[in-house]
Amino acid sequence: MNLEVLTLVITTGGLGPTRDDMTKTVVADLFAKPLVLDERLLAGLEARFHKLGRPMPALNRTQAEVPEGALVLPNPRGTAPGLWVEDARGRVVVLLPGVPREMRGLLVEEVLPRLVARQGGERRVVLSRTVRTTGTPESSLAERVGPIEPEIAPLTLAYLPSVDGVDLRVTAWTLEQRDAETRLARVVERLRASVGEHGYGEDGADLAAVVLDALRRGRHRLGVAESCTGGMIAERVTNIPGASDTFIGGVVAYADVVKTAALKVPIETLEAHGAVSEETVRAMAEGAQRLFSADCTIAVTGIAGPAGGMPEKPVGTVWLAARVHTATRAVKRVFPGDRDEIRRRAAQAGLDLLRRLLAES
Amino acid sequence: MNLEVLTLVITTGGLGPTRDDMTKTVVADLFAKPLVLDERLLAGLEARFHKLGRPMPALNRTQAEVPEGALVLPNPRGTAPGLWVEDARGRVVVLLPGVPREMRGLLVEEVLPRLVARQGGERRVVLSRTVRTTGTPESSLAERVGPIEPEIAPLTLAYLPSVDGVDLRVTAWTLEQRDAETRLARVVERLRASVGEHGYGEDGADLAAVVLDALRRGRHRLGVAESCTGGMIAERVTNIPGASDTFIGGVVAYADVVKTAALKVPIETLEAHGAVSEETVRAMAEGAQRLFSADCTIAVTGIAGPAGGMPEKPVGTVWLAARVHTATRAVKRVFPGDRDEIRRRAAQAGLDLLRRLLAES
Numbered sequence: 109m110n111l112e113v114l115t116l117v118i119t120t121g122g123l124g125p126t127r128d129d130m131t132k133t134v135v136a137d138l139f140a141k142p143l144v145l146d147e148r149l150l151a152g153l154e155a156r157f158h159k160l161g162r163p164m165p166a167l168n169r170t171q172a173e174v175p176e177g178a179l180v181l182p183n184p185r186g187t188a189p190g191l192w193v194e195d196a197r198g199r200v201v202v203l204l205p206g207v208p209r210e211m212r213g214l215l216v217e218e219v220l221p222r223l224v225a226r227q228g229g230e231r232r233v234v235l236s237r238t239v240r241t242t243g244t245p246e247s248s249l250a251e252r253v254g255p256i257e258p259e260i261a262p263l264t265l266a267y268l269p270s271v272d273g274v275d276l277r278v279t280a281w282t283l284e285q286r287d288a289e290t291r292l293a294r295v296v297e298r299l300r301a302s303v304g305e306h307g308y309g310e311d312g313a314d315l316a317a318v319v320l321d322a323l324r325r326g327r328h329r330l331g332v333a334e335s336c337t338g339g340m341i342a343e344r345v346t347n348i349p350g351a352s353d354t355f356i357g358g359v360v361a362y363a364d365v366v367k368t369a370a371l372k373v374p375i376e377t378l379e380a381h382g383a384v385s386e387e388t389v390r391a392m393a394e395g396a397q398r399l400f401s402a403d404c405t406i407a408v409t410g411i412a413g414p415a416g417g418m419p420e421k422p423v424g425t426v427w428l429a430a431r432v433h434t435a436t437r438a439v440k441r442v443f444p445g446d447r448d449e450i451r452r453r454a455a456q457a458g459l460d461l462l463r464r465l466l467a468e469s
Numbered sequence: 470m471n472l473e474v475l476t477l478v479i480t481t482g483g484l485g486p487t488r489d490d491m492t493k494t495v496v497a498d499l500f501a502k503p504l505v506l507d508e509r510l511l512a513g514l515e516a517r518f519h520k521l522g523r524p525m526p527a528l529n530r531t532q533a534e535v536p537e538g539a540l541v542l543p544n545p546r547g548t549a550p551g552l553w554v555e556d557a558r559g560r561v562v563v564l565l566p567g568v569p570r571e572m573r574g575l576l577v578e579e580v581l582p583r584l585v586a587r588q589g590g591e592r593r594v595v596l597s598r599t600v601r602t603t604g605t606p607e608s609s610l611a612e613r614v615g616p617i618e619p620e621i622a623p624l625t626l627a628y629l630p631s632v633d634g635v636d637l638r639v640t641a642w643t644l645e646q647r648d649a650e651t652r653l654a655r656v657v658e659r660l661r662a663s664v665g666e667h668g669y670g671e672d673g674a675d676l677a678a679v680v681l682d683a684l685r686r687g688r689h690r691l692g693v694a695e696s697c698t699g700g701m702i703a704e705r706v707t708n709i710p711g712a713s714d715t716f717i718g719g720v721v722a723y724a725d726v727v728k729t730a731a732l733k734v735p736i737e738t739l740e741a742h743g744a745v746s747e748e749t750v751r752a753m754a755e756g757a758q759r760l761f762s763a764d765c766t767i768a769v770t771g772i773a774g775p776a777g778g779m780p781e782k783p784v785g786t787v788w789l790a791a792r793v794h795t796a797t798r799a800v801k802r803v804f805p806g807d808r809d810e811i812r813r814r815a816a817q818a819g820l821d822l823l824r825r826l827l828a829e830s
Contacts (some may be wrong), residue, residue: 124607165611167611267489346721350776357722362716370720400724446570
């Protein structure tokens with residue numbers, strides 16, 4: 109990259125219509141350029157409001173003003189476009205909106221391609237690939253994967269734990285692009301082999317999408333019954349576009365009366381074993397199967413806290429079940445963390461239980 | 470603050486048990502101190518794993534090592550404690566874990582109090598308060614609130630839009646603490662009056678918690694019926710500790726067969742008006758009331774996209790209903806954004822519809 113290109117500042121935010129949105133004014137000032145109305149931008153803004161069925165407030169007009177001579181980077185995701193302001197000496201300020209989705213879109217589609225185009229000669233890149241795992245702790249994973257680490261140099265390996273599991277991220281630093289891609293693909297293959305059944309996907313893979321794909325391959329349809337996760341599994345599954353061909357529905361059986369009335373969990377089961385028990389979670393998985401005429405189900409019941417813990421069932425105790433046709437697998441887990449973390453770990457574990465059961469059947 | 474105290478570095482992350490966790494090693498090196506095993510930390514780690522019912526992997530032992538002489542900041546939320554390393558010249562490096570919840574807890578409970586204690590004399594603070602609004606766009610809000618802005622100086626006002634609505638954040642800069650608090654309280658009161666029914670809470674208030682409180686005050690119990698939001702409303706409500714005294718349950722009626730079988734939406738209604746219609750959403754709200762014996766319900770049905778849009782019902786079209794006893798209010802909204810954003814806006818709007826209906830009844 110040339111030194112001139114490096115005199116580049118990217119700002120995010122402050123492009124909205126209100127008084128505290130001052131980025132454009134400040135940058136126009138720095139470049140000693142006036143703000144001028146861009147008629148095409150104004151027409152686009154008006155069309156956008158028209159489509160949403162509301163009149164455009166007068167304030168939004170300021171969003172169509174740009175520093176004179178600025179290049180407008182169209183933002184199909186929102187009202188504030190990106191702006192590329194440059195002076196005769198090649199000094200550049202790029203203004204991007206602060207909404208993460210809009211900022212990311214403009215960066216990837218408009219800004220980075222322009223920077224790459226300016227860069228001459230051989231391109232060296234920093235590239236990463238990720239192997240996603242769940243259901244096994246970071247340190248056990250390291251015992252499996254550790255021996256590979258010295259052998260993959262100059263690539264490096266990072267362990268990234270979260271409530272969803274542990275991601276293994278391999279990075280190639282400043283190699284030539286094709287070389288980096290080839291080496292990364294080889295390492296990813298080795299990592300997948302070492303993590304075995306704990307690996308569920310690569311890079312941005314979402315476990316809910318992985319499970320939906322597996323269900324689709326087997327022409328299965330899914331129903332869920334959730335107590336402590338309160339709808340989180342259904343929410344994650346339906347977050348995947350096209351889920352409706354595979355996901356039938358869910359019951360959030362929060363009060364026990366819903367477990368008995370909608371899911372037909374026998375009252376005797378609840379009384380003898382409690383709502384957080386193997387017997388109850390199995391009955392929930394079967395009840396959801398009947399209610400939704402689904403061949404596959406996931407059921408979850410547990411104690412997310414902060415209240416409700418007991419000596420023999422502390423906060424974090426969760427019973428999970430997955431059912432495929434007539435086979436049910438139930439497991440008990442005790443998750444660490446606060447209420448939100450316990451629920452998120454439980455949702456991920458519920459999806460993972462079905463993934464493993466489907467892989468074996 | 471003394472100049473000495475300003476030679477302070479706070480690091481986050483890299484305190485885990487794997488090879489890529491190098492922060493402690495690097496900092497111990499900088500201070501020319503060896504890493505030593507802290508027996509109390511080790512005992513705590515072992516107890517933590519014991520409680521979770523798993524043996525502690527050998528790798529985790531390294532988490533009990535600290536730079537000699539370091540002050541251990543106990544971390545009740547995870548396995549890696551914070552560390553306060555200081556040399557004879559008062560140069561300080563504070564090592565915090567990278568997990569956001571753990572980092573935040575240690576910063577607030579251990580690090581900031583120590584910094585405040587070192588600071589002598591008069592304390593000037595930067596303090597903010599927030600008024601949360603939803604259901605009205607930023608620019609319409611600015612037309613209501615704008616006139617106040619010049620009058621609140623030296624306090625400043627920021628508009629923070631998100632899918633949940635628009636937050637109005639007032640900030641007092643470097644005033645004396647009590648003065649800042651008094652001025653902020655006065656401005657918050659004025660803002661709440663100007664935003665009127667669009668304001669639902671202050672500071673960190675969650676609309677789901679606000680709705681639960683309103684339901685509790687009226688001794689109501691809640692059930693929900695969700696199609697396009699796929700469990701998100703139930704998930705948000707059950708994320709609030711203690712929701713079980715008020716929330717009975719939910720149905721994720723994703724396939725139409727669930728709308729007819731579980732919620733008793735008449736097939737004729739679906740055929741005549743479609744799944745995304747006022748008639749269907751009203752029938753869903755009534756069906757949830759019967760199914761859960763709930764006096765209050767929320768129902769949502771819409772097109773989250775990316776597929777499924779039609780000329781007269783484009784992607785983003787959502788019908789929402791709230792029901793209190795025998796009164797139902799239904800509204801149609803067309804939300805902008807991608808699938809995730811449309812769903813999140815719809816969940817917030819569903820909760821808000823019930824909030825407004827409860828406030829009026």
